[in-house]
Amino acid sequence: LFCIALAATGGRRQCRAGWVDPDSPEEALTTTSHYAGDTREYELVFSDEFEQDGRSFEDGADPRWTAIDKNDYTNEALHFYRPQNVQTTNGVMNISTILKENKYKAFDEKKLKYYADAKHIQSGMIQGWNKFCMTGGIIEFSAKLPGDPKTGGLWPALWMLGNLARATFVGSSNFIWPYSYNQCDESNRHSQQISACSKVGHYGMKPGVGRGSPEIDILEAMMGSPEKLPNTNITRPYFSTSLQIAPGLEKNRPNLGKLPKKGHWYEGLEYGSNNTQLNPFFYGVTLEHKPKQFTYQSDAISANTHLTNDFFEHHRKYRVEWEPPYVDGTGGYVKWFLEGKFLYGIKGDSLGLTKTEIPSEPMYLLMNTAVASSWGFPKPCPDGCDCECYECGNPECSCGLPEGFCDNLPAFFEIDYVRVYQAKGDSKHILGCSTKHRPTSKFIQGHKKDYMNMEEGQKVPLHAIQRGGGFCSQNSDCGFPVKGKCASTRCVCEEDYTGPKCLSHAGFDDNPPPTEELSVDWLLPSPVFAAIFTFALLAFLVFVGITAFHKRRQDSYDQLTTLSDAVNGELVKMMQQQGSGGGSYQQSSGSGGFNPMEEGTQKTVTYCMIDGRLLDE
Numbered sequence: 001l002f003c004i005a006l007a008a009t010g011g012r013r014q015c016r017a018g019w020v021d022p023d024s025p026e027e028a029l030t031t032t033s034h035y036a037g038d039t040r041e042y043e044l045v046f047s048d049e050f051e052q053d054g055r056s057f058e059d060g061a062d063p064r065w066t067a068i069d070k071n072d073y074t075n076e077a078l079h080f081y082r083p084q085n086v087q088t089t090n091g092v093m094n095i096s097t098i099l100k101e102n103k104y105k106a107f108d109e110k111k112l113k114y115y116a117d118a119k120h121i122q123s124g125m126i127q128g129w130n131k132f133c134m135t136g137g138i139i140e141f142s143a144k145l146p147g148d149p150k151t152g153g154l155w156p157a158l159w160m161l162g163n164l165a166r167a168t169f170v171g172s173s174n175f176i177w178p179y180s181y182n183q184c185d186e187s188n189r190h191s192q193q194i195s196a197c198s199k200v201g202h203y204g205m206k207p208g209v210g211r212g213s214p215e216i217d218i219l220e221a222m223m224g225s226p227e228k229l230p231n232t233n234i235t236r237p238y239f240s241t242s243l244q245i246a247p248g249l250e251k252n253r254p255n256l257g258k259l260p261k262k263g264h265w266y267e268g269l270e271y272g273s274n275n276t277q278l279n280p281f282f283y284g285v286t287l288e289h290k291p292k293q294f295t296y297q298s299d300a301i302s303a304n305t306h307l308t309n310d311f312f313e314h315h316r317k318y319r320v321e322w323e324p325p326y327v328d329g330t331g332g333y334v335k336w337f338l339e340g341k342f343l344y345g346i347k348g349d350s351l352g353l354t355k356t357e358i359p360s361e362p363m364y365l366l367m368n369t370a371v372a373s374s375w376g377f378p379k380p381c382p383d384g385c386d387c388e389c390y391e392c393g394n395p396e397c398s399c400g401l402p403e404g405f406c407d408n409l410p411a412f413f414e415i416d417y418v419r420v421y422q423a424k425g426d427s428k429h430i431l432g433c434s435t436k437h438r439p440t441s442k443f444i445q446g447h448k449k450d451y452m453n454m455e456e457g458q459k460v461p462l463h464a465i466q467r468g469g470g471f472c473s474q475n476s477d478c479g480f481p482v483k484g485k486c487a488s489t490r491c492v493c494e495e496d497y498t499g500p501k502c503l504s505h506a507g508f509d510d511n512p513p514p515t516e517e518l519s520v521d522w523l524l525p526s527p528v529f530a531a532i533f534t535f536a537l538l539a540f541l542v543f544v545g546i547t548a549f550h551k552r553r554q555d556s557y558d559q560l561t562t563l564s565d566a567v568n569g570e571l572v573k574m575m576q577q578q579g580s581g582g583g584s585y586q587q588s589s590g591s592g593g594f595n596p597m598e599e600g601t602q603k604t605v606t607y608c609m610i611d612g613r614l615l616d617e
Contacts, residue, residue, distance in 0.1 A: 018508040019046035019132055019431075020066070022496075025420070031138060031421050034337045035321055039434045045431060046132055046420035046507075050093040052479065055503045057126055058083035060463030062160050062499055063507040065126045070453045071104045071119070072168045076374040078390050080104065081168070085124030092315075093415040097123040097146065097154060097369045097405070099392055105455065120391045121409075125368035129166045130444065130451075133362035133433035137422040140319040145221050146369055146411035147311045149237040151377030152224035152402035156369045156413045158318060162213030162361035163433045163440045164194075166456040166461070171450035174289075178298050179212020180245040180356050181551050182329050188247050191289070191296035198226060203442035211438070214359040216334060218320045221307065224376055224402065231259050231280045237307040240279055241320075241336040241344050245356045248284045248299035256281060266353055270335075270345035276305040291505065298531075299354065303336075315416045324360045324428045332358030362433050362440065366421075369413045377402055394450070428556035432509055468493040470500030 020029075024047040049065055057067035059232035067083035087094050097313035106117035109254045139160065165173040175193035184197040194211035201207040206251060224236040246464060254260035257280055271277065288295050290433035310316070318337050325348050326331035335345040342423045348358045373390065378400065392406035417513035421427035434441035444451060444461070451461040468484065469489045470477075476489035478484035484502025485492055493502035 013476050018510040019420075020044055021047040021049045021051075021505055022168055023049040023051040024417075028419060031140075031603060033138065033321055034340055034342065038321070038323075039452065040423040040426065042138055042421035042423055043190040044419060045137070045422050046134070047417065048093075049091075049417045050088045050415065051091050051571065052483075052503045053088050053090065054501065055088040055207040056083070056500065057086050060466050062504045063465050064132055064504070065128055066131070066462065067124055067126045068168060069476075070168065070456065071344050072103075072125075072370065074168060074170060075370070075372045077370060077372045078119060078120045079123040079369075079371045081119070081123070081125045082122050085122060086126050091416070092144075092369065093126070094369060095124040095126070095146075095156075095369050095413040095415075096369065096410055097121065098410040104383075109522070121371045123369050123371060124350055125168070125366065127366045127368075129161075130163060130433050131364070132431075133163050134143045134420055134422065134429075134431055135360065135362050135435060135438065136322055136324040136426070136429040137420055138319065139218065139320050139365065140317060140419050140421075141218065141367075142315045142317050142416035142418075144315045144414040144416075145223075145307070145410045146413040147223065147312070148404065149223050149309055149312045150225055151404040151408045152222070152236070152409065153371060153405040154223060154411055155220065155372060155375045157220045157366070158218040158415075159220070160320075160363040161366060162215070162359065162363050164211060164361065164443065165213035169451055169453070172447070173213060173448075174425075175294070175296075176211075177213045178215045178244040178246050179210065180214035180359050180361070181212065181247055181354075181371055182357060183355050184208040184210075185247075187295065187575065190293045191247070203446050204439045205443065206437075207611075210363065212246065214361060214363075215242075216320060216322065216359065216363065217242040217244070217302075218336065219318050222304075222376055229281075230257050232304065233274065234277050234304045234306050237311075238304045239307055240282070240302050240304050242279070242282070242300050242302035242347050243296060243359075244284065244300045244335050245351070245354075245359075246296060246298040247269045247354055247356070247557050248297035249322055250297055253297075254280070254283050256283065266299075266346075266349040268347060269301070269303075270342075270347070271303065272342035272344065276303050276343045278302070279304045299344055299356075301350075305338060305343055324357070325358045326428075328362075329357045332360075334358060361438055362430070362435055364433065365418060367409070367413075367415055367418075373400070432512065465498055466500050467498045467506075468500070468502055470502075472501065485595070 014381050025046060028047065029044045031044075033042065045062070055062065057065050058069065067086040068081050069083050071080055079097070084101075085096045085097075085098070100122040101118050101120050102122060103116060103118045105114050107114055122342060137223050141158050143158060146156055147416070158308070161167055161177075165177045166445070175191055179192050179194075181192060184195070186197065187199045189195045192210060192212065194205060196208055196210035199207050201209075205211060217240070219239050221239040222236055226235045226237075229235060249264070252261075252264045254265055259280055261279065264457040265283075274388075279300075282298040282300050282302055284297060286295065288299050319337040319340075321333075321337070323332050323334075323336045328333065328350055332348040335384045336343045344413075346358070351357060373387065378385075382399055387400040389397035390400055392401070422431070448461055452458040453541065468491045471489060472478050472486035472491045473489065475481075475486045478486050478493075479497065479502050480486070484494055491501045493499075496506050497508040498504055
């Protein structure tokens with residue numbers, strides 16, 4: 001990491017560290033842990049200050065982020081994500097949530113048919129999937145929450161996810177999310193796609209190592225009226241901080257809305273003050289699949305912290321400090337902080353109940369505002385309301401919406417910056433989305449259809465970053481004089497900048513991992529198998545030799561053919577060529593002979609197992 005000040009830029013720093021934004025201030029280059037037990041020195045390894053207005057984040061436009069363009073069909077979502085809802089304005093990343101209709105193709109689980117449907121809310125999600133990932137470190141956001149704190153329905157979130165799953169692309173998360181488990185347990189072997197029980201490694205992964213995509217939630221804000229809630233002193237508005245992992249507890253689970261009994265939940269959890277308490281409203285989800293052995297439980301080890309109006313009026317600092325476990329899976333922790341004050345912590349020792357681990361997967365960052373009937377909407381459904389309609393302006397839908405929800409839009413979630421730090425010289429703190437001990441690239445390449453929206457014609461999970469070429473009418477459109485210039489109505493980028501209009505710093509890994517090509521792993525035969533194969537081959541050669549010898553002896557005794565014999569012989573050849581009989585496997589015509597797809601022959605049938613609720617639009 002090195003940055004130099006150049007007089008030509010008015011003293012502004014120019015960083016050549018791969019992922020560090022040149023706009024990051026000098027005082028942000030290093031930090032210290034807020035945890036008293038950690039005295040290491042931390043250096044900035046990634047940042048985005050969002051100072052440049054006008055950046056675009058559609059697929060292929062930015063090296064750090066992708067604003068997705070698709071329907072979200074998770075968590076009873078009522079929104080459609082569009083890239084135009086993510087913009088940089090006035091020095092912040094602005095995620096807007098608006099009233100706008102988007103039509104899409106939905107799936108009827110009962111009739112097993114697609115039908116036309118529409119969503120009436122449009123919002124934004126930006127994610128760093130397969131671009132920038134880290135294993136361990138300190139992640140800090142400065143953000144201002146959207147909307148009215150006393151009006152429910154919005155779901156702003158800052159979070160992290162293991163790179164083996166891509167958020168909202170549920171084909172990639174099936175049997176992957178949110179596993180953080182490296183034990184061989186036959187009861188979980190079907191539900192954990194990459195199991196420690198596997199004796200052979202595939203897609204560049206080591207055998208006997210369980211893999212998955214755990215989730216760390218830095219902020220999930222719940223707004224609404226401030227009445228008292230059951231079994232907690234925390235009232236709305238509040239935000240949740242969570243670690244989501246699998247496998248979860250199968251039996252004696254806590255009841256929603258109630259505190260867990262001793263021994264029925266994770267113990268040794270740390271709380272900073274009475275303003276943060278265990279979250280009794282979310283203990284995880286059951287992911288149901290057929291057949292039953294593919295169903296599994298996830299756990300959300302979560303806490304809630306009360307928010308004041310100030311968090312909706314000013315930018316505030318949300319931080320998580322993540323220490324990965326040792327190689328044997330022990331140790332490690334996740335600790336959350338708000339404005340420098342400790343909120344909540346989970347140590348590796350607290351996960352013994354399920355033998356799960358603090359995450360060791362490379363994880364990426366996400367920012368979004370969702371709207372879902374499962375978050376801040378009336379539950380249970382009010383009397384006389386079917387809660388099947390959520391369209392503002394439609395009188396038939398008003399009963400299922402939170403009070404004041406429609407007047408709360410448009411709403412704007414502002415992120416002032418995101419910064420990532422790692423401890424100097426610590427081998428557990430690693431950059432990269434596919435690392436030596438936790439590779440992901442071959443697996444993603446081998447399952448790439450799970451990571452893209454094929455119904456919309458997407459052919460690759462991520463497009464290459466477009467460098468220049470955006471339309472311009474003047475130099476300032478292209479970030480002149482530092483980032484690019486306008487030439488013949490098209491932007492031309494300077495060395496360290498990219499994107500259609502050259503407005504993004506060209507992020508890259510300083511020490512990228514070696515390129516991984518998808519290849520076939522050949523298994524070496526055991527000595528016993530090799531001996532059997534050699535004996536069988538010799539026996540076959542002896543048999544062929546004896547047969548050829550007898551054939552030559554028979555030919556030597558054949559008499560000269562007569563004319564009738566010759567005619568009959570030619571007739572036989574004609575019949576064989578026409579496929580009217582004989583035993584040839586290389587028939588010139590389609591009739592007769594051996595057809596592997598005809599009745600009576602064994603057919604290979606491929607079965608696709610899928611949870612109908614998770615189908616893409």
